Amino acid sequence: xxxxxxxxxxxxxxxxxxxxxxxxxxxxxxxxxxxxxxxxxxxxxxxxxxxxxxxxxxxxxxxxxxxxxxxxxxxxxxxxxxxxxxxxxxxxxxxxxxxxxxxxxxxxxxxxxxxxxxxxxxxxxxxxxxxxxxxxxxxxxxxxxxxxxxxxxxxxxxxxxxxxxxxxxxxxxxxxxxxxxxxxxxxxxxxxxxxxxxxxxxxxxxxxxxxxxxxxxxxxxxxxxxxxxxxxxxxxxxxxxxxxxxxxxxxxxxxxxxxxxxxxxxxxxxxxxxxxxxxxxxxxxxxxxxxxxxxxxxxxxxxxxxxxxxxxxxxxxxxxxxxxxxxxxxxxxxxxxxxxxxxxxxxxxxxxxxxxxxxxxxxxxxxxxxxxxxxxxxxxxxxxxxxxxxxxxxxxxxxxxxxxxxxxxxxxxxxxxxxxxxxxxxxxxxxxxxxxxxxxxxxxxxxxxxxxxxxxxxxxxxxxxxxxxxxxxxxxxxxxxxxxxxxxxxxxxxxxxxxxxxxxxxxxxxxxxxxxxxxxxxxxxxxxxxxxxxxxxxxxxxxxxxxxxxxxxxxxxxxxxx
Amino acid sequence: xxxxxxxxxxxxxxxxxxxxxxxxxxxxxxxxxxxxxxxxxxxxxxxxxxxxxxxxxxxxxxxxxxxxxxxxxxxxxxxxxxxxxxxxxxxxxxxxxxxxxxxxxxxxxxxxxxxxxxxxxxxxxxxxxxxxxxxxxxxxxxxxxxxxxxxxxxxxxxxxxxxxxxxxxxxxxxxxxxxxxxxxxxxx
Numbered sequence: 001x002x003x004x005x006x007x008x009x010x011x012x013x014x015x016x017x018x019x020x021x022x023x024x025x026x027x028x029x030x031x032x033x034x035x036x037x038x039x040x041x042x043x044x045x046x047x048x049x050x051x052x053x054x055x056x057x058x059x060x061x062x063x064x065x066x067x068x069x070x071x072x073x074x075x076x077x078x079x080x081x082x083x084x085x086x087x088x089x090x091x092x093x094x095x096x097x098x099x100x101x102x103x104x105x106x107x108x109x110x111x112x113x114x115x116x117x118x119x120x121x122x123x124x125x126x127x128x129x130x131x132x133x134x135x136x137x138x139x140x141x142x143x144x145x146x147x148x149x150x151x152x153x154x155x156x157x158x159x160x161x162x163x164x165x166x167x168x169x170x171x172x173x174x175x176x177x178x179x180x181x182x183x184x185x186x187x188x189x190x191x192x193x194x195x196x197x198x199x200x201x202x203x204x205x206x207x208x209x210x211x212x213x214x215x216x217x218x219x220x221x222x223x224x225x226x227x228x229x230x231x232x233x234x235x236x237x238x239x240x241x242x243x244x245x246x247x248x249x250x251x252x253x254x255x256x257x258x259x260x261x262x263x264x265x266x267x268x269x270x271x272x273x274x275x276x277x278x279x280x281x282x283x284x285x286x287x288x289x290x291x292x293x294x295x296x297x298x299x300x301x302x303x304x305x306x307x308x309x310x311x312x313x314x315x316x317x318x319x320x321x322x323x324x325x326x327x328x329x330x331x332x333x334x335x336x337x338x339x340x341x342x343x344x345x346x347x348x349x350x351x352x353x354x355x356x357x358x359x360x361x362x363x364x365x366x367x368x369x370x371x372x373x374x375x376x377x378x379x380x381x382x383x384x385x386x387x388x389x390x391x392x393x394x395x396x397x398x399x400x401x402x403x404x405x406x407x408x409x410x411x412x413x414x415x416x417x418x419x420x421x422x423x424x425x426x427x428x429x430x431x432x433x434x435x436x437x438x439x440x441x442x443x444x445x446x447x448x449x450x451x452x453x454x455x456x457x458x459x460x461x462x463x464x465x466x467x468x469x470x471x472x473x474x475x476x477x478x479x480x481x482x483x484x485x486x487x488x489x490x491x492x493x494x495x496x497x498x499x500x501x502x503x504x505x506x507x508x509x510x511x512x513x514x515x516x517x518x519x520x521x522x523x524x525x526x527x528x529x530x531x532x533x534x535x536x537x538x539x540x541x542x543x544x545x546x547x548x549x550x551x552x553x554x555x556x557x558x559x560x561x562x
Numbered sequence: 563x564x565x566x567x568x569x570x571x572x573x574x575x576x577x578x579x580x581x582x583x584x585x586x587x588x589x590x591x592x593x594x595x596x597x598x599x600x601x602x603x604x605x606x607x608x609x610x611x612x613x614x615x616x617x618x619x620x621x622x623x624x625x626x627x628x629x630x631x632x633x634x635x636x637x638x639x640x641x642x643x644x645x646x647x648x649x650x651x652x653x654x655x656x657x658x659x660x661x662x663x664x665x666x667x668x669x670x671x672x673x674x675x676x677x678x679x680x681x682x683x684x685x686x687x688x689x690x691x692x693x694x695x696x697x698x699x700x701x702x703x704x705x706x707x708x709x710x711x712x713x714x715x716x717x718x719x720x721x722x723x724x725x726x727x728x729x730x731x732x733x734x735x736x737x738x739x740x741x742x743x744x745x746x747x748x749x750x
Contacts, residue, residue, distance in 0.1 A: 003725040003729060003731055007725070010730055047576075048576050051576045054569045054573065068570065072573070076574065079574070124638060125638070133586060134582065136586070137578055140582075173577075176577060181580070184585075189589070189592060192593055193596045195598065197602045198593035198596070199602075206611070208612070208618040208635075209610075210620060212618070214638065215636065215637065215638035216638070217638055217639070218601060220586055222593065222600070223586040226589070238685075239641050240641050243642070245617070245685060245687055246615060249615050251726045252730075254731075255730065307677060308647045311656060314660065315672050316673065317675055317677065320676055322677070323677045323681040325683070326681075327683050328688055328692055329688075330732075331732035352642075352684045353642035353684045355644040449645075451651075454646035557647075560648060561647065561648050
């Protein structure tokens with residue numbers, strides 16, 4: 001078989017095989033059960049709690065959880081603005097990069113706090129090494145925030161009837177120390193030994209073989225690459241992200257980085273099953289997500305391997321595939337596959353430029369973010385999927401004339417209202433943002449890099465990526481303008497915190513309700529039939545919301561090509 | 563304020579030490595043992611140091627050319643062209659590259675030009691080309707350097723990097739290493 005296809009199959013299989021035991025480990029970590037690494041992490045965690053003055057045993061209800069989350073996130077945004085706007089005067093800035101202007105610092109800070117990493121600056125010239133280390137810190141804690149939030153939901157379904165849902169700080173600290181740190185260290189070491197730099201030296205002068213003089217940007221990239229993938233953040237150390245040969249030196253690191261971003265979102269699905277002791281439910285969720293993922297990924301791999309028909313029409317040898325914006329060491333197949341891995345999961349790192357992918361590949365990348373629930377980011381993917389489960393439970397309940405119940409809890413009007421608001425918020429942010437921007441040509445159209453339908457796709461992609469907290473982009477867009485920085489900054493905030501608070505609120509309310517044991521009249525939610533129902537709900541909501549806009553952008557472009 | 567703010571601030575500061583100081587420092591220390599001492603892998607030829615993974619601009623006809631670059635192989639920055647697949651301006655640029663290539667490589671048929679030679683890479687620093695892209699330049703270089711084509715083909719074969727473990731990913735050739743070897747070969 002073709003070695004390029006074999007490579008992506010192996011990547012997915014490795015990720016899945018590692019995710020199963022990791023899921024079990026994650027469930028044990030959050031349940032506070034014994035693990036082999038306790039000798040190291042127990043003292044470390046205790047030290048962290050003691051210095052911070054945190055009582056790790058204090059139980060919180062869902063509102064207190066959310067208050068803790070919002071407070072600590074606010075602190076990060078403020079600190080981040082301060083650091084980025086003063087980086088020129090702070091240490092570790094060998095290249096003398098200037099301070100960030102306020103609008104760019106606003107966008108960058110929010111974007112890293114919300115696990116998005118939409119980067120409107122270039123890593124080589126826009127930030128100092130101190131800022132890079134700060135942003136790397138945000139990559140840890142934003143991932144841990146999402147994971148801690150989903151554990152509140154785990155906890156809500158584990159207990160029969162309670163308001164006490166554990167302690168946010170412990171979920172958060174355990175995510176950082178016991179899950180993110182070890183995994184990102186492993187990935188960082190893999191890329192380090194394959195040639196990714198880890199140095200605090202500035203740009204190096206180099207005279208080429210032909211005598212041209214250029215500068216080469218290096219830096220402490222290896223540590224950054226580890227957490228950027230494991231935490232599904234995706235922000236690149238260099239402007240070209242994981243297409244950069246120092247950030248992703250060979251095919252092996254490319255596989256490792258893909259596994260790195262898949263592993264926690266996959267493991268979280270299984271951790272849920274272990275945690276609430278319903279493993280069949282995990283497999284239902286995994287099945288639906290995987291079918292969705294494959295339906296997006298397979299066409300992309302085919303499109304990219306097939307090559308750009310407009311270039312085929314010019315009569316050159318197009319058998320390598322669509323190589324514009326791609327690297328030879330990865331090839332078209334792994335680049336097309338990555339483009340969906342990074343968009344279904346809210347990573348947003350790229351190993352090829354999405355702006356130059358085929359129109360329908362671009363559409364699938366956007367669809368992956370519009371759905372935002374096939375695997376999804378660290379923790380938040382499952383929260384988004386939970387909303388679709390609630391909708392599916394309600395609709396199937398109506399269809400068969402039974403009271404809608406999920407895991408023994410009745411779903412009533414209040415929960416449904418929240419679920420609907422959250423489900424509709426995402427299309428609202430994307431479509432309203434895009435519509436507003438295209439009505440103002442000086443702010444929107446003037447910033448696009450490609451004419452016609454593709455230019456529209458660039459605007460649509462930017463808002464989709466922001467609302468989904470993804471962070472990839474059609475990077476031709478000149479997005480470092482006050483309008484783009486502020487508009488996407490606001491979308492990022494709304495697109496992050498409401499979809500966390502909504503599902504956690506629903507889970508918190510359900511946890512307080514009386515537990516109804518399953519009987520003959522219960523609609524089972526861990527079956528293939530119910531999985532199909534969830535899938536149908538996802539497809540219908542997405543198609544109804546987004547088909548017209550996609551027709552104006554990528555679909556129109558596709559049909560205009562030879 | 564007291565219950566929420568201060569613990570959060572203090573936790574932020576201690577985690578900052580763990581995640582943004584201890585973690586990168588330990589990776590940095592390990593980097594001392596990594597190839598290139600964590601400063602990027604270098605190759606040395608004729609007293610000069612080059613980064614093996616950073617592609618260089620090869621415009622002179624006696625060298626194997628690499629891929630077009632949106633940043634002119636200046637690794638102070640990085641990035642692709644971000645041209646959309648249907649952009650007419652972009653299609654003209656590619657046509658121009660095809661024409662230029664045909665001009666400098668007489669005898670090559672347009673149908674044989676591989677896509678990677680006329681499209682710019684994602685990073686603008688792609689160090690590699692495909693085997694086909696190297697092979698197609700053989701007649702030109704053989705003529706310029708007065709070398710037999712068979713010798714060049716052998717050189718390409720020696721420098722072809724196979725898929726990972728022979729199983730995963732495409733074959734590729736590092737243009738810089740190929741050109742360094744080419745200089746050595748034609749001197750001897």
